[in-house]
Amino acid sequence: MKNIAIIMGGYSSEYKISLISGNVVYQFLDKTKYSGFRIHIFKEKWVFVDDNETEVPIDKNDFSVTVNGTKITFDAVFNAIHGTPGEDGLMQAYFELLQIPQTSCDYYQAALTFNKRDLLSVLKPYGIKTATSYYLNKGDSIDTKEIAAKVGMPCFVKPNKSGSSFGISKVKTEAELPIAIEVAYKEDNEIIIESFLDGTEVSVGVINYQGKITVLPITEIVSENDFFDYEAKYLGKSQEITPARISDEMTEKVGVIAKRAYEVLKMKGFSRSEFIIVDGEPHMLEMNTIPGLTTESLIPQQAKAAGISLEDLFTNAIELALTK
Template sequence: MQKNNKISVGILMGGYSSEYQISLKSGNVVYEHLDKEKFNVYKVHILKEKWVAVIDSEEYPIDRTDFSFEMNGEKINFDIVFNAIHGTPGEDGKILAYLELLNIPHTSAPFYQMALTFNKRDTLAVLKAHGIKTATSCYIYENENYSIDEILETVGLPCFVKPNRAGSSFGISKVNKKEEMQKALEVAFKEDHEVIVEAFLDGPEVSVGVIEYKGEVKVLPFTEIVSENDFFDYEAKYLGKSQEITPARISKEIEAVTSEIAKKAYQILNMKGFSRSEFIIVNDEPFFLEMNTVPGLTAESILPQQANCAGISLKELFGNAIEMNLNPKK
């Protein structure tokens, strides 16, 4: 604990993936809304070329031996770290393993759970074993000999081609014709050397936030995604090319079933902190697509919209994440 007996919080933002700019926005929103009466809050930029604490536009290098920094001759240690890194090394658990070795608590699930949920194929395999429905899919390594005909025989057309480990819809393509498949694979392989190809599911898409709040697993009001584009791609997510309707326009019966499955997935995967799972409703049945464990945290992002609908302010949402992980239940 640092000066004024306040809890010292480092907000991790940036990262090494295509999502780093979105992460910087999320991290800045967390910084703005954390209660400065309770916390000494520091922005920590984790970038390929540098790890630095950023204070009033000044940069202070992070000492990687103990994850501290020095300012005006004073050594600053963190009591807890708020993880706002989308993609690697935050959402895939790499930096969390390092923090856990240093006994520094953080706001995400343990590193293994984060690594598991960042891998779409492995997440689907675990949940399918527990009876949760998912799209038909196949999995491809970049350097293997794959047959487009065999892929399409498995998943059909249209289908989606996705990097196995990436977010914010980077590298995702919807394929409507066989001739489009090779280009879609090349786009996905730019983001990851593993790709998952999924059958198209026809139905409304809902995004379901599940969080740990005041010691309980809480399912937030759903958001219905209505994209102006062919699917919920980067433009739809971040450039206004979609409607995000909270609460979603689905029946109470479907909402109850989907809510139960979303909570079950959170618990099966041994999650903590924030999560946002995507579902397609097909003939009144929810099909699980993926789980985001460091979802966007700007005021316009889906999870904060859902929290607001549930009567939880950003100050409460972010402060609760700190409180839950400073004194976690064993």
């Protein structure tokens, strides 16, 4: 029986979603192979939470926990933290130093993909298309005319490093830019402003399944709101259609691009890349390396469409981590 630490929570606005993801992993873990331990990682505490919701502190020196006088160490970590410190490389580096296998990509890939600007810059030479973008760092002077001239209107103002659409605004006029920039700075001190891509939005899951890099069935996203924002993602204000209503050729094309990005970056574990298809060309928006794993989330929906149960999905992730 292997001891598996399921880490959840985190330091960002996404912690609530992460707790749901982590509990889903705990619920669907194959109990014949693994003993699951729910570990909450917060700025103020790292604790093991038992089935009675009792909290026991984690020893950060070796990531162990002592329960009723018995010290428990972990064979592997299932990483379900969206945002910092689970998706940006900090936990990955910590576990690498402790030589504890974990289910997500390595620390460099996590840090790179978490930074939207850097990710898109690295993928550009491989022919992966993106929106036209304009970068701002906190303290830079804001020239709204210059921004509007470069990216056009409408446009999107996004924090460079945040998830679940926190801090994102769709801006329709130059006059709205300063307010949107303020909102984005609440989440991050770097901003990416992107041209509006008018097309079909799709989400492409790529995983290593039983040793083979696999593109899952693609999901088309139709938001009732102006874009796929927090409400659309988590409060049912969107339609998620799997498989996407796109031609077989386009399914193949966008799948090849998502897989190429996974391979170029030497990814491991789960990834979910977002694209907007404009005039037959997929444009990449971002890549998530710890996508939501709630039962409503896209990767579980896509796995289901591929005939992979949640138990299989999670077992596969753990077994790959253990064999690394």
